[in-house]
Amino acid sequence: MGRFSAAAKHHQMIAEIYELQLFDLKNAVNHYEQATDYFKSEENNSSAEMCSMKVAHYAAIFEDYQRAIEIYQQTALTHVGGTLLKYNIQTFLFKAALCHICADILSGKHVIQKYVELFPMFEDSNECKFLFELVESIETDDLNGFVMAKFNFTSKFRCDELVKTLLMRIEKIISNGIDLR
Structure with missing residues (x-):
């Protein structure tokens, strides 16, 4: 019914706030992961991939x-x-x-x-x-x-x-x- 998609967008938005305004990258990664999972459950692969690329980026940064x-x-x-x-x-x-x-x-x-x-x-x-x-x-x-x-x-x-x-x-x-x- 599209509710996971709405939740995914909210998690993505929260992740961007943590990332760009609060500079709390660990929490940003957690929300990007949650958004990825929700986007995947709605088969929104392009948005899921975009969020998972953020997770990969920060995983590499955090070694x-x-x-x-x-x-x-x-x-x-x-x-x-x-x-x-x-x-x-x-x-x-x-x-x-x-x-x-x-x-x-x-x-x-x-x-x-x-x-x-x-x-x-x-x-x-x-x-x-x-x-x-x-x-x-x-x-x-x-x-x-x-x-x-x-x-x-x-x-x-x-x-x-x-x-x-x-x-x-x-x-x-x-x-x-x-x-x-």
Whole structure:
């Protein structure tokens, strides 16, 4: 009868207030999750996806990488073979791969290959090419190579706050001198 949809919109509105006015991100995430569930129950997939992307974003910010990875992968999987722009799928896979690398810096090559098998068009994307450069510099413990690859990518392509944050975290892990070999 549309009541879940109304409740979902209210939770989304409350989440936005917590996020943008009160700067209480934990409560914002809780309300985005509730809105996602309610939108899904009403089969309003686009609104549910929008709210779940907020949850994934903040999960990655709060270093809950596994949760962010699950949301990004699930969203990408629902659109493979669908009508969503291929760019969005590539963006979801790119962010999931960055979260994987932050969680386990040595898992990069395996994860990227998995995403290429899942969505072959990803291999030709600029994001994937950058990820391979990034992984190569990690494997060779080449901080300068990483910094150059990051600079080249971020100067050519628009990166959102989350991507910049994840790249800074990866750079910090590499610069702390962790032996990656």
